[in-house]
Amino acid sequence: MKKEILKLPQRLNVGAVLVGKVPASMSFLKQKEKVAEILEIDFKIFKFPPKTAASRIRRKILELNKVRNINGIIIQLPLPKYINTEKILAVINPKKDIDALSKSPLILAPTVEAVKLIFQKYRINLRNKNILIVGRGRLVGQPIYNWLTAQESSRSDIRSRRNIKIIDINQKNQLPKLVYKADIVVSGIGKAGLIKGNMIKKGAVLIDFGFSQKNGKILGDFDFATCVKKAKLITPVPGGMGPIMVAMLFRNLLKLNKSLH
Numbered sequence: 177m178k179k180e181i182l183k184l185p186q187r188l189n190v191g192a193v194l195v196g197k198v199p200a201s202m203s204f205l206k207q208k209e210k211v212a213e214i215l216e217i218d219f220k221i222f223k224f225p226p227k228t229a230a231s232r233i234r235r236k237i238l239e240l241n242k243v244r245n246i247n248g249i250i251i252q253l254p255l256p257k258y259i260n261t262e263k264i265l266a267v268i269n270p271k272k273d274i275d276a277l278s279k280s281p282l283i284l285a286p287t288v289e290a291v292k293l294i295f296q297k298y299r300i301n302l303r304n305k306n307i308l309i310v311g312r313g314r315l316v317g318q319p320i321y322n323w324l325t326a327q328e329s330s331r332s333d334i335r336s337r338r339n340i341k342i343i344d345i346n347q348k349n350q351l352p353k354l355v356y357k358a359d360i361v362v363s364g365i366g367k368a369g370l371i372k373g374n375m376i377k378k379g380a381v382l383i384d385f386g387f388s389q390k391n392g393k394i395l396g397d398f399d400f401a402t403c404v405k406k407a408k409l410i411t412p413v414p415g416g417m418g419p420i421m422v423a424m425l426f427r428n429l430l431k432l433n434k435s436l437h
Contacts, residue, residue, distance in 0.1 A: 177423070178215050180430055188429060189218040190274070191240045192250040195233060195259070196226035200366070200387050201252045204418075208250070211422050217429070230259045234267055241269040248274040248429040253315055261314065274428040277314065283431055285319035289424035290417055291362065291383060298409055300360070300381055302338055308358035309342040310351070310371070310397065316364030316385045317342055351375070361398075368395035373402025382410040385417050 181188060190212060192205055205221055212219035222236055233255075240246050249272045255261050268278040276285040284292075294300065307324060311317035321342040328338055341358075343350060345365055355361055355375045363371060364385035376382065386397030396413025404410050411417050 177427060177430060181215055181217065181426075184433065186245070187216065187218060188247045188433060189220070189245050190248040190250060190429065191243070191246045192219065192221045192252060193224070193233065193236060193240075194221055194252045195224045195228055195255055198254070199389065201254070203387075205250075205252055207418065207422050208425065211426060215426055217426065226256060227258075230264065233259070233264060237264065237267050241267070241272065246272065247433050248272055250275055250425075251277060253277075253313075265314075271432060274425055274432060275315070276319065276428070283428045284323065285315070286421045286424035286428060287316045287364075287385065287417075288319050288323045289427065290420040291320055291323075293420060293424070294383060294409075294411070294417075298381075300409070302360070305338050305359040306357050307338055307340045307360045308354050308362070309340070310344075310355075310361065310363035311365040311385075312342060312344045313364050317344075317362070320362055363397035365397050367397055369399035370397045371403065372399045373404075373406055376403055376406055378406045379408045380406070382407045383417060384411050384413050385421070386413060387418070 192208065194201060194205060209219045224233060237249065240249050249268050251265060251268065255264060265277045266279050270278050270280050270282050273281050276283055295302065309317045309321045321340065324340045328340060341354060343354060352375050355371055356377055358377065358380060360381045361371065362383040366386050366388050368388040368390045382398050382403055384396035384398050388395050394414045398410060400410065400412060
């Protein structure tokens with residue numbers, strides 16, 4: 177990817193908007209900044225205090241939309257609760273929307289691309305599978321669920337249907353039953369060890385986007401020590417889906433700027 181980026185006639189620039197000081201958000205942005213440096217992409221973070229007016233953040237995005245040498249825009253989620261997230265995301269120029277968060281994105285979300293990569297690399301057959309998405313987040317659960325259901329509705333072979341479900345943390349009483357039935361579980365809640373080994377089916381595929389810190393350690397949604405004994409495949413945290421997702425983010429930047437040739 178770096179060779180392709182360096183072939184472009186101009187250096188790529190990314191503008192990232194961060195509101196507040198959520199540790200996970202700051203950690204994710206640091207990862208992105210490090211990768212940008214490796215790829216020789218300029219990466220500027222625009223930091224706003226926790227109680228910044230939504231109108232000010234909206235103005236900054238509109239400004240970045242107009243700046244010619246800003247090629248990609250990131251709005252680091254979650255935004256504070258007082259902000260209407262959808263209204264903020266709606267103003268991102270789709271041509272600069274490398275996270276696929278605007279109303280009409282031109283590319284798939286980095287999380288979707290990361291899941292696609294895992295399915296392809298490990299030859300995960302989705303035919304007749306029960307798939308559970310844990311978490312309805314704007315970055316992980318919802319785009320992956322939307323992609324899977326869109327694929328399913330476009331398939332004509334009714335003999336090999338997938339059963340795709342999505343739940344959020346408020347439905348955690350249903351979690352053990354649904355996890356046990358699932359052949360593939362994708363989780364992005366951010367609760368350390370939420371899903372234990374005794375909850376999963378033997379031979380299940382577990383994809384962990386969870387991120388939480390406990391006693392100075394970064395942990396995922398799956399209790400790795402107990403789940404790894406039963407799973408066919410489990411992605412670790414840290415060092416699993418996070419770096420893949422960041423790589424897909426910059427691949428999206430490249431896709432949206434191929435026209436610079």
